[in-house]
Amino acid sequence: MFTMPEIKSHYLFTDEDAAILAGLLPVAEASKEQLIDEFYNHLLSIPQTAALLQDDAILARLKRSHAEWFVNLFRGVYDNPYLHSLQRIGLVHVRIGLNAHFVNAAMQVVRRFAVGMIRENIPDREERRLHTEALEKIIDINLDIMTASYLEEELKKVFISQRLESKLIRATERFTYGLNLILVVALVGVSLSVVGLFAWELANLFRGSVERGILSALGTLLILWMMIELMDNEIKTLKGGRFNILVFIGVVIVAIIREILISTLRHDDLATQGFLAGTLLILGVVYYLVSRSQQPSSSH
Numbered sequence: 001m002f003t004m005p006e007i008k009s010h011y012l013f014t015d016e017d018a019a020i021l022a023g024l025l026p027v028a029e030a031s032k033e034q035l036i037d038e039f040y041n042h043l044l045s046i047p048q049t050a051a052l053l054q055d056d057a058i059l060a061r062l063k064r065s066h067a068e069w070f071v072n073l074f075r076g077v078y079d080n081p082y083l084h085s086l087q088r089i090g091l092v093h094v095r096i097g098l099n100a101h102f103v104n105a106a107m108q109v110v111r112r113f114a115v116g117m118i119r120e121n122i123p124d125r126e127e128r129r130l131h132t133e134a135l136e137k138i139i140d141i142n143l144d145i146m147t148a149s150y151l152e153e154e155l156k157k158v159f160i161s162q163r164l165e166s167k168l169i170r171a172t173e174r175f176t177y178g179l180n181l182i183l184v185v186a187l188v189g190v191s192l193s194v195v196g197l198f199a200w201e202l203a204n205l206f207r208g209s210v211e212r213g214i215l216s217a218l219g220t221l222l223i224l225w226m227m228i229e230l231m232d233n234e235i236k237t238l239k240g241g242r243f244n245i246l247v248f249i250g251v252v253i254v255a256i257i258r259e260i261l262i263s264t265l266r267h268d269d270l271a272t273q274g275f276l277a278g279t280l281l282i283l284g285v286v287y288y289l290v291s292r293s294q295q296p297s298s299s300h
Contacts, residue, residue, distance in 0.1 A: 004083040011141050013078070017134035022076025024131065027121050032067045035113050039066060042109045049102050070110065073138055086142055090149030100147050107143050114139070184234045191227040194220060219258040226251045246294065249287045256280045 002010070040063060043049040053059050069089070072082070093103055114135050122128040198220045233247040260276045 004078060004080045007083070007141055007145070008078060011137050011144075013134075013137045013141060017137055018076045018078060020131055020134045021074045021138060024118070024121070025071070025074045025076070027117060028071050028074040031113075031117050032070050035070050035110065036063050036067050038113055039106065039109055043102075043106060046102065046105075048099065049106075052096060052098065073114070073135075073142070078138070078141075083145060086145040087149060090146035093146065094149050103146060104143065107139065111136070111139050180234055184231060187227055187231045187234065191224065191231065194224045194227055198224060219261045222254045222258045226254050246287065246290055249283065249290060253280065253283045253287060256283060 008014075040053070040059075044053060053062070072085075093100075115132055118128055118131045118135060122131050198217060201217045201220055229247050229250060233244055236244070256276060256279055260273065260280065263273050263276060
């Protein structure tokens with residue numbers, strides 16, 4: 001936020017301008033009641049602003065405040081306390097939900113009235129021009145400071161929204177990371193069980209059909225391979241790697257191959273085995289197409 005001297009310099013508002021306005025103080029004092037009548041006739045003619053002025057006590061207090069504000073335009077003292085008073089007015093406008101559009105529209109009523117007041121009381125054309133220019137500057141400064149409160153409020157909302165969004169994203173990322181850790185631990189547990197199953201099948205390899213035992217052990221090895229691939233993919237994800245859909249397609253392919261082995265041991269009918277073989281072929285094509293799509297295109 002700028003200080004009042006900085007704001008005045010930005011608007012080229014000089015000490016001469018302040019002195020010119022201070023010379024109009026008696027006229028402003030005498031005209032304030034007329035200004036208040038025109039000002040509030042305007043506000044009460046607009047449904048949105050009239051709805052805020054239904055209470056007689058509030059209306060009377062606001063009229064006194066606006067009359068004082070109008071007179072202060074011509075006191076010639078525009079320091080940091082003056083800046084703070086305008087900032088408080090802007091904050092009140094924001095708190096009551098007054099749209100900035102109506103602030104600008106109401107200020108136009110004040111501007112027209114004050115210009116007319118100068119025209120009626122300053123007969124010399126050059127003097128009237130200097131008074132009008134000084135008036136335009138101080139009204140623009142007032143409007144700038146008051147409406148800045150709206151911008152600050154919007155920025156505050158955006159800032160709070162961004163902070164909330166950032167916290168939500170971080171919390172979600174941590175939750176997802178925790179779920180991935182749980183998944184890895186679960187995969188380790190299942191893998192140990194598969195290793196135990198493989199050891200049990202090797203121990204019983206020669207107690208029954210050797211062919212059946214070998215095929216069963218091979219199916220278990222395929223399951224173990226699936227577990228290794230899944231754990232490797234999850235570990236890469238935890239390290240920040242990208243999700244690899246090929247791993248899951250490969251796992252399904254391995255599962256189908258194991259099912260084909262089991263189907264062979266069960267001596268299933270040709271239709272079942274043909275269905276499994278067709279499914280495996282389709283998955284192979286899908287795997288090939290996905291792997292091709294993930295390869296970076298060669299430069300020409």
